[in-house]
Amino acid sequence: MSGNQDGIGVGLIGFGTIGTGVVKVLKDNAAEIEQRLGFPLRMVRIADLDQDTDRGVDLTDIRFDADASALIADPNVHIVIELIGGYDVPKKFILEAFEAGKHVVTANKALLAMYGREIFGTASEKGLDIAFEAAVGGGIPILRSLREGLAANQIETVLGILNGTTNYVLTEMESTGEDFDVVLKRAQDLGYAEADPTFDVEGIDAAHKLALLTTMAYGAEVVFEEIPTEGIRGLLPLDFELADDFGYKIKLLGVAKCHRGDGGTERIESRVQPTMVPKTSMLANVDGAMNAVEVIGNAVGPTLYYGAGAGEMPTASAVVGDLIEIAREIKRGEAGPVAPLSYLPQHIVPKETVPASEVLGRAYLRFTAKDEPGVLSRITGALGEEGVGIASVVQRESGTGADTVPVIVLTQTASEAALGAALEEIGKLAEVTEAPRVIRIEKDV
């Protein structure tokens, strides 16, 4: 099967939040995807029992009905996305898709943790792809990194914050000092936690994800039920207070380590537990509903992957990333391998540079000025004339014997052009004895 002239056709089973995100991403980012892939990816068919809810997306040219089996059999569908959730029904459809020679993308970690053996076995037997980047860490490309980027390593440790709901609850408990029940209720009201939060709160969702990570890190077949799993119920404000005193934060971690012995023996330690991590570690600073996975390899050392672990668009990002990979495989002969610079050569073109008048930001400015009256007002005056607002000014006393003083200005948001013009004016002042030091302040971090 090599796809039709118009690109690769995608069918979606399960048109909920994530499915809606997939439709949006394929539409909004169609140009970028085609410039990276060389041909379009088209959503051609969707199946869902709920035909009534308005998902707020344009369904022109997409066939939408309730017949998942007909979708799987549709010759225009080359890749089937399963986003139903649960076990038996999605398993049935995935196996049906393989039977029909279709590749599959899923985000269903519970299904893969429980029935992975059968699903991966069937895919391998049929020579078909099964992709599931969205199953762990939402939009973070952690599985691809483990499988490809770190493929040269013996993995020593995989551990991480694998569940956004519990990380949100823990972060809130830490910052507010409130009880678990109060915070959980608020998480439910805000949509961060489900009405029945058991899967998240008891660590089961994290254990599903850890099972997949453990297999991928160590080639270890994992029996999900055997992973020691403890949730976050029963943690008290006192625990957070004392953790803080001891220099720690409390996170729900999934941890899998490989103990390698003499003669090549490999034994696996894995668990999901509330865990204290040093405040200064990267993981300690993963707050709210974010996820992060740390992978330690024997060559690469410690690496960490951070991002949104759930949600409509981040999860859709991972699903569509998988579609792109499989589509490239299908169109192999026509498409060639991954473009080394991400975009195909003909789509790498000179692009205009944003002029300094439109580059906006705040800055820290340090001037060295003569210790004389009126200097400060001349500096701030020059900034004001170019429209550079001032957030804060610090003038230090000069050291013994020095005849200059440092004058520090923290600006409001201003353009590079305005800042440059003001600095030029200030440079002309006789009282300013050295070129100023400018340190930008970055908000997008």
Next chain:
Amino acid sequence: MSGNQDGIGVGLIGFGTIGTGVVKVLKDNAAEIEQRLGFPLRMVRIADLDQDTDRGVDLTDIRFDADASALIADPNVHIVIELIGGYDVPKKFILEAFEAGKHVVTANKALLAMYGREIFGTASEKGLDIAFEAAVGGGIPILRSLREGLAANQIETVLGILNGTTNYVLTEMESTGEDFDVVLKRAQDLGYAEADPTFDVEGIDAAHKLALLTTMAYGAEVVFEEIPTEGIRGLLPLDFELADDFGYKIKLLGVAKCHRGDGGTERIESRVQPTMVPKTSMLANVDGAMNAVEVIGNAVGPTLYYGAGAGEMPTASAVVGDLIEIAREIKRGEAGPVAPLSYLPQHIVPKETVPASEVLGRAYLRFTAKDEPGVLSRITGALGEEGVGIASVVQRESGTGADTVPVIVLTQTASEAALGAALEEIGKLAEVTEAPRVIRIEKDV
């Protein structure tokens, strides 16, 4: 070319630190690599003018001479690794390799930033792979993530700490309050900075990397010389002190943003500058010689990739990751696509679990006990009997009217088995009224 029966042959030009790391990784991790790939990757030939230095690695079965052109022409070499550094000589060898129909792996960001157009153009024309994961972020699989994992996104921002030397210097200046020159001298003594540190300290190395990231994120052809680049010279202890007061840390960031206008216009903002980032951000916590890159996509939102940005083994991890990818491409027909679970199905096997007696760690234990004399000594006694050492004990006063108190114990390193036995004994004490809460302390983060 489909490789020989014995796997894929690799030739290395430039046998310095990174090259030595590549030889080590291919040897030490040969089993894992073959279990992921389905066939071995073999170093068959090395070329370097220095034939005398002992690199401390076993060169059995590897031909080692000074003739790079003969290496390129050698029919046993399917992939050529270029690790010479510089411009003209490596460029000549890379083009020679393409001419001979060989795929190329390089870590040379300077070369790619300056002559990328010709090198990528030739590779594309010849239908050959050029891989360069090691060129940015050392062992962090950031380029692969940008190219594949995030391929579904319009990238909005790429920014990061792209140079380990400068990050080491900035981290040290921040923590010690010392002058730039003092810290740079120490970095040179420790091998974190070169004798001539210009490339690092002036931001040129970071700009080379940013040029590659900008092209990959936005399909924008970048003229390296046009990236506004400022180094870290001239920063004073005072700047760090005030940054701290204002709630920031100072990092040397490479930043590239895409401004998208109506009608699909795309304009690029890029720069390398010392920058203040909020103390609570993930980037602010990237210390020492580590690197981190943040990528913000319109679907995935903010994501971050962290790890060692340089060094023998981390860089070798990226080089060998590239070899694995290309080897899989070469052996396409025989090897099939990437194994979904990273290891090939036949290498995913049940592995032994580490027994509780060998799982070691520290723990925070919270007991709820009757507010009676002797309770503390009974709890600590039970721990001691099982060999669980105590690092700290906290007993809080009971609240008004409560007849129980929380007793907290921070243990020394002990086995799960010993801890479990002690907890069982403690559970039998009449004075302990509830099941204890255990929170492990993770050191591997």
